[in-house]
Amino acid sequence: MSSRRTIRSTEPMALYGRGRVSAQRAAIAKAAEAMSGAFVAEELHRAVTSVEPGIGLATVYRAISAMQSAGTLVTVGERDGCALLAICVRGDHHHHLVCTECGAVVGIDCPIDETTMRAAAREGHLVTSHQIVLYGLCARCRARTENT
Amino acid sequence: MSSRRTIRSTEPMALYGRGRVSAQRAAIAKAAEAMSGAFVAEELHRAVTSVEPGIGLATVYRAISAMQSAGTLVTVGERDGCALLAICVRGDHHHHLVCTECGAVVGIDCPIDETTMRAAAREGHLVTSHQIVLYGLCARCRARTENT
DNA sequence: ATGAAAGTGAGATTGATTCTCACTTTGGGA
DNA sequence: TCCCAAAGTGAGAATCAATCTCACTTTCAT
Ligand SMILES: [Mn+2]
Ligand SMILES: [Mn+2]
Ligand SMILES: [Zn+2]
Ligand SMILES: [Zn+2]
Numbered sequence: 047m048s049s050r051r052t053i054r055s056t057e058p059m060a061l062y063g064r065g066r067v068s069a070q071r072a073a074i075a076k077a078a079e080a081m082s083g084a085f086v087a088e089e090l091h092r093a094v095t096s097v098e099p100g101i102g103l104a105t106v107y108r109a110i111s112a113m114q115s116a117g118t119l120v121t122v123g124e125r126d127g128c129a130l131l132a133i134c135v136r137g138d139h140h141h142h143l144v145c146t147e148c149g150a151v152v153g154i155d156c157p158i159d160e161t162t163m164r165a166a167a168r169e170g171h172l173v174t175s176h177q178i179v180l181y182g183l184c185a186r187c188r189a190r191t192e193n194t
Numbered sequence: 195m196s197s198r199r200t201i202r203s204t205e206p207m208a209l210y211g212r213g214r215v216s217a218q219r220a221a222i223a224k225a226a227e228a229m230s231g232a233f234v235a236e237e238l239h240r241a242v243t244s245v246e247p248g249i250g251l252a253t254v255y256r257a258i259s260a261m262q263s264a265g266t267l268v269t270v271g272e273r274d275g276c277a278l279l280a281i282c283v284r285g286d287h288h289h290h291l292v293c294t295e296c297g298a299v300v301g302i303d304c305p306i307d308e309t310t311m312r313a314a315a316r317e318g319h320l321v322t323s324h325q326i327v328l329y330g331l332c333a334r335c336r337a338r339t340e341n342t
Numbered sequence: 343a344t345g346a347a348a349g350t351g352a353g354a355t356t357g358a359t360t361c362t363c364a365c366t367t368t369g370g371g372a
Numbered sequence: 373t374c375c376c377a378a379a380g381t382g383a384g385a386a387t388c389a390a391t392c393t394c395a396c397t398t399t400c401a402t
Contacts, residue, residue, distance in 0.1 A: 181324065
């Protein structure tokens with residue numbers, strides 16, 4: 047645990063995959079990485095403008111779309127009618143657990159296994175895609191809530 | 195298979211659980227039961243008004259809320275930014291497969307098993323609730339699509 | 343360096359859903 | 373059967389996250 051260095055942030059523009067490097071998008075990506083857990087567009091906008099004033103809300107939405115297209119930002123749920131977003135750089139197929147206490151997002155292995163696929167197939171159905179969101183408590187909040 | 199009679203429809207107002215029996219809500223419940231598979235609010239409104247003109251869209255939305263509160267109507271996904279709804283009278287915990295071809299909704303047993311719960315617990319997390327939507331082809335559409 | 347394409351900010355717009363409000367209907371008691 | 377408070381209704385206004393418009397600026401391949 048001495049020389050192992052945890053990589054904490056990707057090169058900002060990497061979140062967009064392809065596209066031009068504008069100062070605004072760089073700031074937005076940086077702010078998105080700094081967010082702790084899931085966030086909504088408005089929160090990201092507030093975070094960015096608190097550091098780099100003048101960036102418009104529409105620009106944040108455009109950056110969000112770009113990151114979603116690049117696959118580095120995903121919708122992990124919804125809160126008060128707003129899309130809940132989170133950065134996701136994990137490459138394999140998985141889903142997300144959103145902590146209802148602190149908003150932290152945790153990657154979860156896909157629970158759709160052969161059993162489910164086979165059960166559907168038994169009835170004649172074919173599952174081509176799915177969408178899963180888990181809610182609960184992250185390790186930290188669970189420990190904090192633990193009494194006795 | 196001679197004396198077994200399939201129950202095709204519930205008493206209309208039963209979908210609301212508690213509440214007053216207005217002609218509008220009865221018509222809306224009837225229309226909801228007649229819908230084949232998933233539908234959005236606007237489609238339900240069109241269906242009702244085609245039989246019982248004059249019923250307002252707001253009334254349909256209120257009926258939808260009432261049925262959702264009663265647990266007989268659930269949101270099974272989303273289509274073009276509109277909530278996808280479907281009647282669900284199955285009592286046990288399950289999820290839904292929405293046919294991307296015809297909109298049919300099929301009940302699916304919950305795939306969140308001990309394995310998933312344990313995997314999350316191993317990391318210290320606690321899963322308290324979840325939301326799952328499956329997309330694919332219903333038996334009929336799958337058979338129809340099948341070539342050779 | 344040049345310019346066509348991509349990005350931006352401010353404000354207008356969209357559109358599903360909810361709310362307001364005056365009016366009507368319902369149904370449990372009296 | 374009658375009364376009336378509560379619940380429901382219709383039309384239109386309001387909400388509000390998200391998208392679009394447009395004139396202007398920035399980026400970057402050539
Ligand atoms: Mn992830
Ligand atoms: Mn169901
Ligand atoms: Zn937490
Ligand atoms: Zn189908």
